[in-house]
Amino acid sequence: MELKDRQYQEYAGFLRGNVDFTIGKKLEKVAAQKPDYPAFIYQDKQVSYQEFHIRANRFAWFFVSEGIRKGDVVALWLNNSPDYLAMVIGLSRIGAIAALISTELKGEKLAEDINLSEARLLIVEDGFKEKLEEAKDFLRLRYPGKILFYSEVLNLLPEQTENPSCSEVKNFEPFVYLYTAGGVSSRKVVPLNHYRWLLTGETVRIYADLTPEEIGYTCIPFWLNSGFSGAFAAMLASESTLVLAPGFSATAFWDNICKYNTSYFLGTGQMFRYLWAVEPGEAEKKHGVKKVLSNGMPADLFTPFKERFNIPRIVEIYGTTENVGILVNIDEIPGMCGCLYLGGEKQAEVVRYNEETDDFARDEEGRLIRCSAGEAGILLLKVDEYENFEGYINNFEETEYRLLKNIWENGDLYFNTRDLVRLHANDYIEFVKRLDEIYRWRGKTVSAYRVRDVIRKFFGPVDDAYVVGVPVRGYEGRAGLAVVKLLAGEKLNWDKFTEYLKKRLSRAEMPVFIRLTTTGKRLKDNRNRYIEEGFDPSRTKEELFVYDQEKEAYVHLDEQIYQDILCHKFWI
Structure with missing residues (x-):
């Protein structure tokens, strides 16, 4: 067994044998060993590990004063900051749970996510007052159902700095709720426990060779798994410093990297495209970056990106919001999102799947068939007592839908990612696409179901709607194409419709393309056709529209605009 695999196994064994070791205990240990070492650089100010530790304790006592107890949920609707994370750790120290709410959500959809968490208390960024008013009528918090703005919390913060008793908190208990999309329902709440989070951070530290002297840089929101279980977990595991960018x-990216003397940063697919598109400058060569932690580095950019920006290592990591397993492209093979083996053990399988029937291929005995190198199939992640999947909160149907039992042997259990991947030599995998009604755009996972629901509720002319993700040359992920069917004789008021969407959907959720249809069939029955024809006006007689970012309006998509999109003269 290689050294890194041994380190991984030893740390996993340590966590299993010390169930009292939690995220709070980890921070307490680091703060005692290196109290003055900077944990964060935020708004050009340093926050030491001791300051962060004390801040977490003060927040813990605040939540106790508000009547929050073990098992209670507090929803945090905040921008990235050290205090955001101090609140999470403060809650974890009293056995409570932080629900991390997307700052991109609006109105009824925002309220739905908050309501799903069954939170007793909601903490809101001061700058979100107007958005809160739009969502207030839809909110259903549990008793006492209190809402406080961040500034109000600071005014109420106790002076107590001692560590609250957390002896009853175990590392197999949840301390955070994350959110994910897709499957048989639009949004799901995922519980994340201390063990899984600490092991993820240690995995990144080991296989990316992070040291305490590192200075990391992230602009990824902490309500995303890649921000919370990637950037923050890696920083605490390596006991290093993390720059929080707004x-x-x-x-301005490379100038900021140079300013803070950053040694690594975290990036997602489209982010790399944007950096590549910027005119070359001096800063992109003068930085001290030694490695990039990547989720979705395009295969065609992997080597050119390293060469142009002088990056020695790119560590591609595949993970799910459910935090079942983690796959790492240790050998830096372009286009590979990870390897099925980690720590000397096989964590996942790729099995044959028929897209037309939406079912697995099976052998004569009814068992699933493993893919061979070169074949594409569904990625299944192994579930056991340590790589556990506790299920979605209050969603038994979706939990059962995702779990596959006894597929090769009695008692085996696998998590169905619904990700289509291609198996390559030496058990490396290449991401192909997501199934179900979800797609990735602008580095975010978008629920087509959720977008479709918003469009269908537009009062007046809309009879039906269907949403798919379509590939666009030169862009990572898939752009949203909304197929809209109007009632007979009705016309769409584009100004009202666009404003309606902008108030309810995030930037990533806003459909890039809209197709008006008059079909008499169920829209879902034409799914494959919509994906195949995409946004090419030469392939359909139905009207196509594209969202013009400069005009902030939908414009008619003709052949010229279509070509401009492909040539990146018309940015989407």
Whole structure:
């Protein structure tokens, strides 16, 4: 067994044998060993590990004063900051759970996510007051159902700095709720426990060779798994420093990397495209970046990106929001999102699947058939007492839908990712696409079901709607194409319709393309046709529209605009 695999196994064994070791205990240990070492750089100010530890304790006592107890849920609707994470750890220290709410959600859809968590308390960023008013009528918090703004919390923060008793908190208990889309329902709440989070951070530390001297950089929101279980977990595992950027700017990116003397950063698919599209500058060569932690690095950019920006290592990591297993492209093979083996053990399988029947291929005995190298199939992640999947909160149907039992041997259990991947030599896999009614756009997972639901509720002319993700040359993921059927004789008021969508959908959820149809069939029956024809006006007589970012409006998509999109003269 190689050294890194041995380190992985030893840490997993440590966590299993020390169930009292939690995220709170980890921070307490680091703060005691290196109290003055910077944990974060935020708004050009350093926050030491001791300051972060004390801040988490003060938040813990605040939540106790608000009547929050073990097992209670507090929804955090905040921008990235050290205090955001201090609240999470403060809640974990009293056995409570933080539901991490997307800052991109609006109105009824925002309320739905908050309601799914069954939170007793909601903490809101001060700048979100207007958005809160739009969602208030739909909110259904559990008793006492209190809403506090971040500034109000700071005014109420106790002076107590000692560590609250957390002896009853175990690392197999959940401390965070994350959200994911797809499957047989639109949104699901995923519980994340201390064990899985700590092991994920240690996995990244080991296989990316992160050291305490590192300075990481992230602009990924912490309500995303890649932000919370990637950036934050890796920072605490390596006991290093993390720069929290307010957002992503392709033009200012390398200047910021140089400013903070960053040694690694975290990136997602489209982010790399944006960086590549920027005119070359001095900063992109003067930085000290030694490695990139990637989720979705395009195969065609892998080597050119390393060469142009002088990056020694790119560590591609595949993970799910459910945090069952983690796959790593240890050998840096372009286009591969990970390997089925980690820590010397096989974590996953790729099995044959028929897209037309939406079912697995089986042998004569009815068992699933493993793919051979070169074949595409569904990625299944092994579930056991350690790589556990506790199920979605209050969603038994979706939980059962995702779990496959006794598929090769009695008692075996696998999590169905619904990700189509291609198996390559040495058990490496290449991501192909997501199944179900979900797709990735702008680095976010979009629920087609959710977007479709919003469009169908537009009062007036809409009879039906269906949403698919379609590939666009030169862009990562798939752009949303909404097929809209109007009632007979009705016309669409584009100004009202666009404003309606913008108030209810995030930037990633906004359909890039809209196709008006008059078909008499169920729209779902034409799914494959819509994907095949995409947004090419030469392939359909039905009207196509594209969202113009400069005009902030949908415009008619003709052949010229279609060609401009392909040549990146018309940016989507």
